[in-house]
Amino acid sequence: MTTETTIIAANTIPAGYFAGKAPVIVMMGVCGCGKTTVAEHLAAKLGLKSAEADDFHPQANIAKMSAGIPLTDDDRWPWLDTLAAWIDERIAAGEPAVVTCSALKRAYRDRLRRDGVVFVYMKGSFDEVLERLSHRQGHFMKPNMLQSQFDILEEPGADEVHVDVEIGHGTTPEQECDAVIGALKRGGFEAGAGHMTMGMVGLGRMGGNMVRRLRAGGHTIVGFDMNPESGRDVDSLEALVAALSAPRVVWIMVPSGKPTDSTVERLGELLEPGDIVIDGGNSKYTEDREHAAALAEHGIGFLDCGVSGGVWGAERGYALMVGGDDETYAKVLPIFETLKPEGEYGLVHAGPVGGGHFAKMVHNGIEYGMMQAFGEGFATMMRSEYITDPAKTMESWRSGSVVVSWLLDLFENAAAHDPELRNVPAVANESGEARWMVEAAMELGVPTPATAAALWQRQTSRGGADDILRVVTALRAQFGGHVTKVDEIATW
Incomplete structure (x- = not known):
């Protein structure tokens, strides 16, 4: 198996570099190197705000690239300044983030460089990148423009805070992501420390304690319960959904059966495509597929999560068994990482929808x-x-x-x-x-x-x-003459 050492070709992040900072990770490299895919994994695993630098291009730049005309530096400076302003906003707000940007020249990186910014360079040969790029569809960068990117590429120097990820070893994006996380952790960045916003439906003994642990972990939780004395933040499902920004995540922690069924049904009406519902109650595993199918009709993702830990979970952490597809699971992984106990164990992606509640059963x-x-x-x-x-x-x-x-x-x-x-x-x-x-x-x-x-x-x-034993005792008396009265039994 390829190890982290062979994936990471260089790492110049000083020890403790991220201490007290809201870091911004800039995934860089030529088009087709895989920076966007790894950035998506990083955002999911670390709970980071994410952005794609291409989305910051003015329409004029997109038109030139679509026509096969390379951009000039005069085209790029305003684009980089807009992107730099976004990075400044993340740092000022204390929101760790990841953004993809080719950043091929040092001068471009200088425009984005700030205290707390680290560049992750997806490094590969022309042939390796061309092979990846040849399989991509619907992107405005054409393979025949790749050479122009390599021509201007200036790899990060030893004086730049950066990590080099060697591609072309047959590694998966997941492995490359884990290698980057390992390098970031050595600089003081805590994996799983990203903060999310989530709605919690049901603030009883389990739900209320889970909210307490999540908030202590830095997440923003909007709570709803039918009981007005529950410490709820909103007084209805409608208000809960309105308080969350898309894409929304809503965790259901109510009794199984009709309470869960009706909550899932109502959320299907209120939520939007791209939102996610997690059923953390004790629903029967066969019901999960019905709930998932009903929500899928609205474009809403679904996970079932078996939860063990009882009233002690707020302090000790909860054992979590999750069912659902890989993509949906990855999007809410920071929530699971906060709820689980410290250490290696306590969280498992058990299988497809229904697998979490089957494991809990x-x-x-x-x-x-x-x-x-x-x-x-x-x-x-x-x-x-x-x-x-x-x-x-x-x-x-x-x-x-x-x-x-x-x-x-x-x-x-x-x-x-x-x-x-x-x-x-x-x-x-x-x-x-x-x-x-x-x-x-x-x-x-x-x-x-x-x-x-x-x-x-x-x-x-x-x-x-009791009734069963009364029948047994009566029958024994009939065929065997055994005692039948309570006072007789007491002295027998």
Whole structure:
């Protein structure tokens, strides 16, 4: 595999260069080198404002290039000054950004150079770039004009703050992007530190805590909840959409079923093509494709996200399992990076639409089985003369044991003032995921006895088993003469 070292041919970013700055990354190089594609990946991964320098050209310049007439420096100076003004606005606003600009001459780069600006030079030979350019369609730069760009190209010097990315190694834009991020991080730029604006629908225990973590991470969140005491920012979905700038991102954190269905339906009417909806609730995975298809009719993207972390997620971070296409996922990656725990793990792009909630379904099925096993172990020790302190025994497993788990940490909290859990009701509801997992596993021919047993135990705890056991006891009395009255059982 090609390593970052072989992709990055030069890096003159001083250590700590980005400290206290809102950096602007200028992706430079001749037409066809791949700077726009890598810039798009950088913008998505780092949450950066982005721009394409070609969009700043006056119409006269575009007309000349479309006619095959090379631009003169007199044509370029006003264009570069307009672009420089945009860079100044980003720096003044404290908004990190990425912009693509050929910037072939040093004099052009001098026009754009500022404290905090770094040039990323996509470096390749004429033949390598020509091969890339030959596959492009609908761009006003023609392949036969490429030589004129190489003729005037002045590569960045050692005294310029820049990174050189070698193309032509069979690397993907994603790999080239990651290599650039690595170089930027050594200069003090924090990957994933870009800020986004997002709407959150549902400000309950999960949604409200997620908003708190996102805001602490620098993101701007507009919150809506039906409850006027929720700390909401707006009082309706219409107001939430109006408060967001396109392209909008709206995260739904409401109960599954009808509440989610109606919210998705209404957002489909209010949002515009290019906007994105994320369902972070506990919807069934089969419903995700229906929601995605309905939104796609309006040109709206969709992601499903299984979220685990409970009320502790605001501080610890959330485990996130995301379903959807690569492009939509990349656009909101900064949000996921902020919500996940610190470190390598905690976030996975699990698969296409439905994959996030399918993964969360399996996750919760495993969770059911783990909690059931801990409960059975505790109950066994409670009834044994050999164990004097079942709670302390279980808590001892929090270190060095193969069953070490965050669940054991939570058990210690629960047992701190009630070691025998006498004040905890013996009732455990189920939210649907384990049941869905057992159903899916049966369809797939996978035996899941541990999950099924935990699920049946929860169903039993809700009281339905009382009538069942009354029938069993009555029948045993009929054919075997076994006791049937409560007072008789008590003395049996």
